Amino acid sequence: MTTQELKVxxxxxxxxxxxxxxxxxxxxxxxxxYETERKVTVVAEMPGVTVExxxxxxxxxxxxxxxxxxxxxxxxxxxxxxxxxxxxxxxFTVAETIDQEKIAAALVDGVLTVHLPKAVPAQPRxxxxxxx
Amino acid sequence: MPYVHFIDRPTFxxxxxxxxxxxxxxxxxxxxxxxxxxxxxxxxxxPALNIYEEADRLVITAEMPWVKAADLDLSVEGDTLTIQGKxxxxxxxxxxxxxxxxxxxxxxxxxxxLPIKVDPxxxxxxxxxxxxxxxxxxxxxxAPRQIHVTTE
Numbered sequence: 001m002t003t004q005e006l007k008v009x010x011x012x013x014x015x016x017x018x019x020x021x022x023x024x025x026x027x028x029x030x031x032x033x034y035e036t037e038r039k040v041t042v043v044a045e046m047p048g049v050t051v052e053x054x055x056x057x058x059x060x061x062x063x064x065x066x067x068x069x070x071x072x073x074x075x076x077x078x079x080x081x082x083x084x085x086x087x088x089x090x091x092f093t094v095a096e097t098i099d100q101e102k103i104a105a106a107l108v109d110g111v112l113t114v115h116l117p118k119a120v121p122a123q124p125r126x127x128x129x130x131x132x
Numbered sequence: 133m134p135y136v137h138f139i140d141r142p143t144f145x146x147x148x149x150x151x152x153x154x155x156x157x158x159x160x161x162x163x164x165x166x167x168x169x170x171x172x173x174x175x176x177x178x179p180a181l182n183i184y185e186e187a188d189r190l191v192i193t194a195e196m197p198w199v200k201a202a203d204l205d206l207s208v209e210g211d212t213l214t215i216q217g218k219x220x221x222x223x224x225x226x227x228x229x230x231x232x233x234x235x236x237x238x239x240x241x242x243x244x245x246l247p248i249k250v251d252p253x254x255x256x257x258x259x260x261x262x263x264x265x266x267x268x269x270x271x272x273x274x275a276p277r278q279i280h281v282t283t284e
Binding site for chain 2: 006
């Protein structure tokens with residue numbers, strides 16, 4: 001078990017591509033990205049987002065992860081505000097060729113996990129050179 | 133002899149209202165100087181909390197993605213609320229190579245002094261979509277009481 005003490009990670013604002021007409025805040029979610037032989041997995045923290053609010057797209061090798069939060073009413077008067085709420089947005093350039101059909105995503109406990117299976121398993125190719 | 137008219141002032145005027153207004157204005161001013169999201173470093177102890185007050189209750193929210201309800205331990209003692217728990221969901225598969233590791237695992241413990249007396253018997257907490265919502269009912273002594281005005 002880890003004994004590391006968790007710290008509050010500051011939120012970084014994210015900029016949507018075009019200027020939005022609505023004054024909404026977007027944050028870049030913290031992510032883990034790891035790769036195995038067969039797939040690339042992106043894990044993004046998106047607390048407050050429900051399945052309906054998730055928007056994923058892979059276009060021209062750019063993976064866009066968006067999480068929209070349902071507008072919630074602030075209960076009562078604010079006494080303490082240590083974090084801001086907002087939507088989530090982050091883009092990545094995916095170097096690998098991804099099998100678009102097999103992209104799968106799951107949302108558990110405010111964490112979005114996206115599995116991006118590689119299209120062709122990268123097999124080492126041996127080129128034999130013959131001296132003639 | 134100087135004579136001050138108090139009569140034209142509204143009688144039930146909150147003397148702090150004007151200060152509150154100035155403070156809010158200053159808050160807004162200082163916020164506009166900073167990028168959004170940069171003023172977040174106020175809390176260093178995980179989790180960052182937002183506290184709201186309603187007439188009869190306190191609502192505390194915290195963003196805790198990846199924390200399981202079973203790993204979370206809440207307690208109220210007097211007017212101190214303690215939130216403890218851990219987050220440890222890392223993949224330990226072999227043959228995994230990490231490109232980015234921004235999500236931290238570890239344990240946390242935070243104790244906060246509640247600004248208002250609460251009834252420890254009426255505390256509820258809910259963890260949904262990575263957001264913890266704690267509702268604490270105010271103690272009967274501080275909850276507002278409706279007073280009926282009767283006419284004769």
